[in-house]
Amino acid sequence: MIGPTAATVLAATAPADPDLTGFGRDPFWLTLIKAVAVFAFLLLMTLFAIVFERKVVAKMQQRVGPNRVGPKGWLQSLADGVKLMLKEDIIPVLADKPVFILAPIISAVPAFLAFAVIPFGPEVSIFGHHTTLQLADLPVGILYVLAVTSLGVYGIVLSGWSSGSTYPLLGALRSAAQLISYEVARSLSFISVFIYSGTLSTSGIVERQHGWWYIALVPSFVIYCIAMVGETNRTPFDLPEAEGELVGGFHTEYSSIKFAFFFLAEYINMVTVSAVATTMFLGGWQPPPIPFFSHFDTGWFPIIWFVLKLLAFLFFFVWLRGTLPRLRYDQFMSFGWKVLIPVGLVWVLFMATVRAYDLFATDRSPWWWSFGVIIGVLLIVALVDPGHKKRYEAAEAAEEEKIANAPSLDRIPWPPHADGAGERPAVTAGTNPRQEN
Amino acid sequence: MLSNYVPILVLAVIAAAFAIGSVVAGVLVGPSRYNRAKVDPYECGIEAPAEPAGPHRFPVKFYLIAMLFIVFDIETIFMVPWAVTFGSLGVFGLIEMVLFVATVFVAYAYVWRRGGLEWD
Numbered sequence: 220m221i222g223p224t225a226a227t228v229l230a231a232t233a234p235a236d237p238d239l240t241g242f243g244r245d246p247f248w249l250t251l252i253k254a255v256a257v258f259a260f261l262l263l264m265t266l267f268a269i270v271f272e273r274k275v276v277a278k279m280q281q282r283v284g285p286n287r288v289g290p291k292g293w294l295q296s297l298a299d300g301v302k303l304m305l306k307e308d309i310i311p312v313l314a315d316k317p318v319f320i321l322a323p324i325i326s327a328v329p330a331f332l333a334f335a336v337i338p339f340g341p342e343v344s345i346f347g348h349h350t351t352l353q354l355a356d357l358p359v360g361i362l363y364v365l366a367v368t369s370l371g372v373y374g375i376v377l378s379g380w381s382s383g384s385t386y387p388l389l390g391a392l393r394s395a396a397q398l399i400s401y402e403v404a405r406s407l408s409f410i411s412v413f414i415y416s417g418t419l420s421t422s423g424i425v426e427r428q429h430g431w432w433y434i435a436l437v438p439s440f441v442i443y444c445i446a447m448v449g450e451t452n453r454t455p456f457d458l459p460e461a462e463g464e465l466v467g468g469f470h471t472e473y474s475s476i477k478f479a480f481f482f483l484a485e486y487i488n489m490v491t492v493s494a495v496a497t498t499m500f501l502g503g504w505q506p507p508p509i510p511f512f513s514h515f516d517t518g519w520f521p522i523i524w525f526v527l528k529l530l531a532f533l534f535f536f537v538w539l540r541g542t543l544p545r546l547r548y549d550q551f552m553s554f555g556w557k558v559l560i561p562v563g564l565v566w567v568l569f570m571a572t573v574r575a576y577d578l579f580a581t582d583r584s585p586w587w588w589s590f591g592v593i594i595g596v597l598l599i600v601a602l603v604d605p606g607h608k609k610r611y612e613a614a615e616a617a618e619e620e621k622i623a624n625a626p627s628l629d630r631i632p633w634p635p636h637a638d639g640a641g642e643r644p645a646v647t648a649g650t651n652p653r654q655e656n
Numbered sequence: 657m658l659s660n661y662v663p664i665l666v667l668a669v670i671a672a673a674f675a676i677g678s679v680v681a682g683v684l685v686g687p688s689r690y691n692r693a694k695v696d697p698y699e700c701g702i703e704a705p706a707e708p709a710g711p712h713r714f715p716v717k718f719y720l721i722a723m724l725f726i727v728f729d730i731e732t733i734f735m736v737p738w739a740v741t742f743g744s745l746g747v748f749g750l751i752e753m754v755l756f757v758a759t760v761f762v763a764y765a766y767v768w769r770r771g772g773l774e775w776d
Contacts, residue, residue, distance in 0.1 A: 245663075254666040258674070304678070307686045312695045324675040331671035335664045355663040362736065384697035392718050399725040406732040413739035471698050476682030480675060549775035552721075556773045560728060561764075564757055567735065571742065575750045578743060 245350050252345070253354045257334050264529075265486040269296035272537045279541035300479060308475040313383030322381060323473065323480035326374020330487040333367045336360045337494045338422045340504045340521035352504075352522065353422060360421040361409060364495055365402075368450070371484060372398045375459075378481070379469035390468030393548065394452060394459035400555040401449035401456075407563030408443040411436050411570040412499050425503030432502040438566045440500045442559055444535075447492040449555065451485065453536055455543035456551060493532030494525075501528045720772060731760050 245253070270285060270293055277284025285292035310319060340352035357363050372395050379391020412433050416424045424433075434440050449456045460468040470481045497503055504521030515521075546554070580586050738745070738753055745752075767773060 250663045250666055254663060254670055257667060258670050304682055305685055307688055307694075308683050309694050311697055313697050320679065324672070324679065327675050328668065328671045332664060332668055335667050354667060355660055357660055382697070384699075386698060396718055396721045399729075400721065403725065403728040403732060406729065406736075410732065410735045410739045413736060414742045417740060417743055419736070419740055466698060466700070475686050476678050480678070552775045553773065556724075557768070564761070567739075568754060568757060571739075571750055571753065574742060575747055579747050 246348065249345060249348055249350055250354075253350075254335075257354050258331060261331055261334055261487050261490060264490045265483055266296045266300075267293075268486050268490065268533055269299075269482075270294075271533065272540070275534065275537045276541045279538075303479040304476050306475040308477065309472075311383060311472050314472065315381040315383065318377050318381035319472075320477070322374050322378035323477040323484075324374075325377060326371050326484045327480045327487075329367050329370035329374075330484040330491065333364050333491045334487075334494065336363055336421050337491075337498055338425050338503050339525055340519065341517060343518055351422065352519075356420055356422050359419050361413075361419050361424075361495075361499070364421075364491075365406060365409075368488065368491060369398065369402055371488065374481075374484065375469050378473065382469075382472040384472050386466045387469050387471045390459045390465045390471065393465070394469055397452065397456065397458060397551070397555075398450060400552060401446045401559070404442055404555060404559035404563050405446035405450060407560065407567060408439040408446065409499060410567045411439045414567075414570055414574050421498050421503075425498055425505060428502040428505055430508060432500065432505070432508075434500045434502075436500070436570065438562065439570075440496075442563050442566075443496060443500065445559065447496060448536070448539060449551075451488045451492055451536075453489065454540040455546050457545060458548055458551060489533065489536055490529065493529050493536075496532055497525060497528040717775075724767060724772065727760070727763065731757070 273295070274284040274292070285295040288294045288298045310316060335354040336357055338351070338353040338356075342349055342351050344350075375394045375398075376391050379387040379389075379394070382388070412424065413419065415433060415436070416427045418424060418427070448454075452459050459465070465471075470478055473481065504516075504525040506516050506521070506524050515524075576583075576586055734756065735753065738749060742749060
């Protein structure tokens with residue numbers, strides 16, 4: 220059943236999207252300018268985001284934050300980068316040398332690439348040439364973003380594996396498991412956007428959000444926001460770098476500029492997922508649909524809207540870091556697999572049904588009938604809840620057993636005393652019996 | 657059609673040149689003073705064990721996650737072209753997708769029941 224469906228569907232997507240005719244016709248010098256601009260934008264955003272994060276977290280914790288280097292400390296991250304560059308480049312003896320050197324490069328380069336299809340704005344004129352403020356527009360835009368952003372996991376796994384050390388290996392495996400677990404939820408959250416946009420091209424999706432933004436597909440947006448934090452290894456999902464358990468995670472053995480590249484990749488990924496969220500759910504460069512602002516939607520103005528929305532997401536990331544503690548690993552994985560994926564799937568099917576009802580329903584009574592039957596079945600299941608009592612009792616018993624078997628101070632054998640008495644000394648408040656020995 | 661990808665190649669070349677250039681420059685600019693403790697694998701300050709746990713063995717549990725990922729990622733990838741052409745497929749497309757998701761959901765319930773989604 221699966222095969223023929225897929226074939227039909229793939230055949231149906233074959234014709235090229237008519238919106239993309241203006242692309243791929245820029246002269247080479249313009250392409251070069253745009254590529255350098257995107258590259259510079261990402262580097263600057265990284266430098267900015269690091270100081271921004273430190274300053275905002277400092278404010279949240281009532282500290283001052285970096286304020287020495289440059290005007291009000293805004294050049295701090297640049298100074299840090301230069302300092303890292305001047306540090307010794309250490310390669311551990313047990314490391315697999317070529318892979319160890321390649322890993323940071325593999326993790327940094329794909330981070331830059333995803334930004335190539337993000338639309339910064341509509342058509343403008345540069346030196347007399349009409350061109351869109353977007354490096355490249357692909358008919359498979361969002362698929363390309365998904366593909367490129369998941370390449371970064373290779374850099375992480377290879378870095379951990381090639382270090383020849385315990386902590387990096389564990390950190391890298393955790394990181395890989397985490398990235399792929401939340402990848403599914405992230406892709407699922409895009410599906411309902413595709414149902415409404417009817418295209419995968421990023422510029423097309425922004426175009427179709429004129430008037431109403433896809434943030435209206437609330438659960439998709441929420442699932443994406445959670446998944447993007449998981450994807451970028453940020454608090455509260457920064458398990459690969461849990462200092463108490465794994466030292467520095469996959470980059471424990473790295474120093475100097477190679478360490479800086481993992482840092483760079485993390486922050487660029489943060490900017491990229493924010494930009495994708497902006498494009499998919501917040502209307503990209505479209506101004507907010509408020510009467511006065513909505514006039515500023517031509518020329519270079521839209522870049523301002525785009526950057527503002529991006530900054531809002533960056534602030535959200537920092538806010539999370541300033542607020543939430545880190546999750547436990549099993550909680551994190553359970554949340555991804557047992558909550559986000561089923562909720563994402565059900566929501567996609569629900570949105571598809573609503574859309575189909577809008578598009579195809581001529582005689583609406585069978586739809587209402589089937590809707591009623593589904594709700595009825597769900598209600599009956601919820602009311603009857605087979606096995607509920609049994610489950611509850613089993614959980615109670617397990618809990619009691621756990622308490623009974625829990626490690627307790629009473630069962631730890633006390634070391635024999637110097638005076639020969641094997642008895643445990645009485646513990647009184649404020650005294651530590653061990654200090655007497 | 658392929659000309660769409662040229663700008664991406666240009667960006668990739670710039671990024672790769674920057675990354676490789678910086679790594680080479682870092683080696684040239686930075687100092688290099690040998691010290692045995694520096695090149696040992698990190699072990700919280702104590703002497704590293706003769707054969708560390710890495711780099712060649714790791715728990716098989718991670719394979720399970722990878723395999724589950726493949727199942728669900730393929731499911732989502734099937735949904736992408738379906739979603740894009742949703743308007744032209746009609747109610748038939750909706751019913752097909754419900755059946756497809758239902759079959760995958762059986763596998764999902766099985767994995768969950770067998771403890772494939774338990775972590776400790």
